[in-house]
Amino acid sequence: MLLIDCPYCGPRSEIEFRCGGESHVQRPGPHDAASDEQWADYLFYRHNPKGEHRERWLHMAGCGQWFNVARDTVTHKITAIYRMGETIDAGAGS
């Protein structure tokens, strides 16, 4: 079970949150210039790593804010939490 340290509310139990999937996915554009491959990539293809993953979480039953989490998909250890719009270097959390 995850203990997630919301940047706005502090540590709360996993059940208060919802995971919104991979962070930093860029929508291709302009829309009429993007190829079918680019659209498929944007819509359906994710990194799905076995190891550190950058993902968005929503504090649904709390402040209602989105933020980013770096989490290991094998150990589930959370190594970094940072706000929307921010980026961190690969492996920066660990």
Added chain:
Amino acid sequence: MTRTYSALSLLREGFNAQQGWQPAWRDAEPKSHYDAIVIGGGGHGLATAYYLAKNHGITNVALIERGWIGGGNTGRNTTIIRSNYFFPETANFFEFSVKLYEGLSKALNYNIMFSQRGMWTLAHDRHGLEMLRRSANAMLLNGIDAELHDGAMVRKLIPGLNENPRFPILGGLNQPRGGSARHDAVAWGYARAASALGVDIIQNCEVHDFIVENGHVRGVVTSHGAIRSDTVGMAVAGHSSVVAAKAGVRLPIQSFALQAFVSEPVKPCLDTVVLSPATGTYLSQSDKGELVLGAGLDLYLSYAQRGNIPWMERAAAGVVELFPAFSRLRFLRQWAGICDVVHDSTPIISKTDLGGFYVNCGWGTGGFKAIPAGGWCLAHAMATGEAHPLARGFGLDRFRTGALIDEASASGIAH
């Protein structure tokens, strides 16, 4: 020496102090070259190897499993078999699979304990009932058995349901030919039959990399060294995107943990399978007497085969809401498997951009029921280079063309 299983062989071995039984399959060491390699010793990989030999006469085949066969999702699932899908492509495919299951014990000479005890989906509100009605109509149009019953009839047919539930039971959809089978027996039965036809079952051998020459696969690099073949099929469930990436192939798959539980064993009390989407659980009773129950996916990526506690609690609450008498039972075991989830909840059985490399994945939470058909169709693709007619809509190209077969929303398929 006893090779075929029958009442007669049981009797004979009884007189022979059980000395003549042979190991069910040969534990093989890899050769340097094969006509085809199948990666992954779950049900889909084993069935693929068997049908390569049986249907296509390709017997010089290596089945490579990094752990022990059936140790992945095949040995971790709740074994529900059904074909209550919505779209013709999926309905036909899963119905073909149920039909193969119906003859499988005989075909493999191995008792897979397929018990067609029915599979119920319950509706707890008016909208749920409308969805069941729609589902029943789709099934009947697809030529699949379906029975819709009102709440009173459901109670009559499934004893023990809550008399005074918080979520009223307004109706239920039964697929009488649905049911469950023994998961290990499916893996072992296919392994035994494939081995008898000449397939090498190689366990404790992990595929680390692929040998690629001029855009064509030429073999795999394993923990036991290089093994060459110009045709490689992959059926590794939750690890699909990780393994395919070594071949330079990307897959639209995300890996999530799905967990299941068994209670302590009790006398027979539930003779069918009950799925209740509203309470978030489904259950059946195994031949050993344990209640087998499952939950929903943990909705964040995971390669850890354990599953989270909130779902455990929710599944238990759902069971107690449905069957108050089960509130006294204790969980005996809990575990999880890593499921290969695709956007439309329709499988992928496809060639790839790498020549000679074929994939079978995207089963999500519901690929046990598909093992015979999944193996049949991957073997067909590997042997002929063409998609089997039943799997034509299951290609990777659908994510580019947009021709998704959206069972995720059409039948709200959870498992």
